[in-house]
Amino acid sequence: MTAVQERSVSTPTEAPKSRPIEVKIRRYNPEISDEVTWVTYTVDAFPTDRVLNLLMKIKGEQDGTLTFRRSCAHGVCGSDAMRINGVNRLACKVLMKDMPDKLTIEPIKGLPVEKDLIVDMEPFFEAFRAVKPFLITHGNEPSKEWLQSQADRDRFDDTTKCILCAACTTSCPVFWTDGSYFGPAAIVNAHRFIFDSRDQGAEERLEILNDREGVWRCRTTFNCTEACPRGIQITKAIQEVKQALLFRRV
Amino acid sequence: MSTVTTPGSVTASRGPSKPRFGGTLYRGREGMWSWVAHRITGVLTFFFLFAHVLDTALVRVSPESYDTVIATYKNPFVNLMEIGLVGAVLFHALNGLRVIAVDFWSKGPRLQRQMLWIIVAVWAVVMIPGAFFMFKHSFEVVFGSK
Ligand code: HEM
Numbered sequence: 001m002t003a004v005q006e007r008s009v010s011t012p013t014e015a016p017k018s019r020p021i022e023v024k025i026r027r028y029n030p031e032i033s034d035e036v037t038w039v040t041y042t043v044d045a046f047p048t049d050r051v052l053n054l055l056m057k058i059k060g061e062q063d064g065t066l067t068f069r070r071s072c073a074h075g076v077c078g079s080d081a082m083r084i085n086g087v088n089r090l091a092c093k094v095l096m097k098d099m100p101d102k103l104t105i106e107p108i109k110g111l112p113v114e115k116d117l118i119v120d121m122e123p124f125f126e127a128f129r130a131v132k133p134f135l136i137t138h139g140n141e142p143s144k145e146w147l148q149s150q151a152d153r154d155r156f157d158d159t160t161k162c163i164l165c166a167a168c169t170t171s172c173p174v175f176w177t178d179g180s181y182f183g184p185a186a187i188v189n190a191h192r193f194i195f196d197s198r199d200q201g202a203e204e205r206l207e208i209l210n211d212r213e214g215v216w217r218c219r220t221t222f223n224c225t226e227a228c229p230r231g232i233q234i235t236k237a238i239q240e241v242k243q244a245l246l247f248r249r250v
Numbered sequence: 251m252s253t254v255t256t257p258g259s260v261t262a263s264r265g266p267s268k269p270r271f272g273g274t275l276y277r278g279r280e281g282m283w284s285w286v287a288h289r290i291t292g293v294l295t296f297f298f299l300f301a302h303v304l305d306t307a308l309v310r311v312s313p314e315s316y317d318t319v320i321a322t323y324k325n326p327f328v329n330l331m332e333i334g335l336v337g338a339v340l341f342h343a344l345n346g347l348r349v350i351a352v353d354f355w356s357k358g359p360r361l362q363r364q365m366l367w368i369i370v371a372v373w374a375v376v377m378i379p380g381a382f383f384m385f386k387h388s389f390e391v392v393f394g395s396k
Pocket residue numbers: 218219220285288289291292293295296297299339342343344345346347349350
């Protein structure tokens with residue numbers, strides 16, 4: 001017990017130190033020019049800062065024209081997916097203690113850029129809507145509570161976590177070259193209902209995903225699984241949908 | 251698409267000219283690069299087979315010209331290409347088995363990275379002695395012991 005006390009006496013807690021970070025950002029404003037430019041800002045960052053804090057510092061203190069989306073700032077809303085040092089991340093979840101002194105920030109790839117880090121999410125949501133991401137039931141309304149066993153719930157638990165940030169879909173090489181591919185996020189949200197024991201729309205959704213722009217386009221690159229800020233095993237979910245299609249077993 | 255140039259119309263700043271792609275290379279990991287290699291080796295193999303079907307079909311046209319064509323393959327440069335072909339086919343086949351495991355084995359997606367390192371190890375174990383023996387003859391020709 002004394003050892004703990006001695007340690008806390010001999011090493012007084014130091015105040016965290018900030019360090020300068022070079023943040024290179026891909027800028028684009030069609031109201032001014034069709035040219036894409038790269039602008040580098042230097043900001044001080046504490047190890048506890050997140051990349052989003054740096055962007056807000058830049059916007060607040062250096063260049064108010066910098067444009068990006070963010071809402072919750074806590075990894076819940078899915079607004080601020082962007083490409084940070086080459087990979088899709090939520091800016092609000094990347095801690096500066098894990099990052100080098102230079103950051104390169106770009107919009108997510110494969111969706112039309114509207115301005116700076118903002119992309120047009122419509123094609124992404126269109127694919128999401130196309131898989132009918134809502135409970136489908138037929139017949140009479142149930143007269144009592146719909147019970148579901150833990151095992152039944154576990155079947156699709158992972159895919160309920162999606163926050164629709166588009167980090168997965170825009171990390172997919174197939175989606176970059178063919179924007180009409182449904183993309184991982186739409187398949188994840190279809191999976192969430194296909195494997196829900198209460199849902200009766202599995203056949204419809206499987207038929208939609210059997211399309212030539214559906215699950216069969218997946219090349220198992222695992223970029224989506226590595227990009228997901230919620231840790232969803234996306235490639236596995238896609239595999240399960242492929243198997244449900246092949247063996248007609250949900 | 252032609253640009254509409256009615257007087258007074260505003261030049262469209264939206265539309266297809268928007269930069270949809272571009273930027274830096276996506277920093278994917280093992281899964282992405284193994285897929286890139288899989289596609290390259292698959293396409294390479296396809297082109298080899300294409301040429302191979304043609305040169306083999308030549309034997310039906312004229313056995314003499316077939317012999318002439320095959321004789322042009324007997325040099326160290328083509329020997330190196332053969333080693334490359336064996337390496338490409340071997341990688342494609344081994345990684346193809348990995349992709350099949352990812353798609354059909356329930357633990358496949360979780361173990362994809364480990365499976366990649368296993369197939370890369372198998373590839374190296376086969377290719378190092380394989381390349382040595384395949385190139386042995388060319389080596390002796392080039393450096394004069396034969
Ligand atoms: C040796 C046995 C072979 C096996 C086990 C094999 C396996 C596979 C598999 C599983 C895929 C699908 C990959 C994916 O979904 O991402 C594939 C793709 C492909 N294979 Fe093969 N293959 C073999 C031979 C060949 C040959 C001989 C050729 C050339 C004619 C070839 C050309 C291709 C091409 C071009 C692709 C497309 C790659 C892509 O879309 O990413 N393969 N192969």
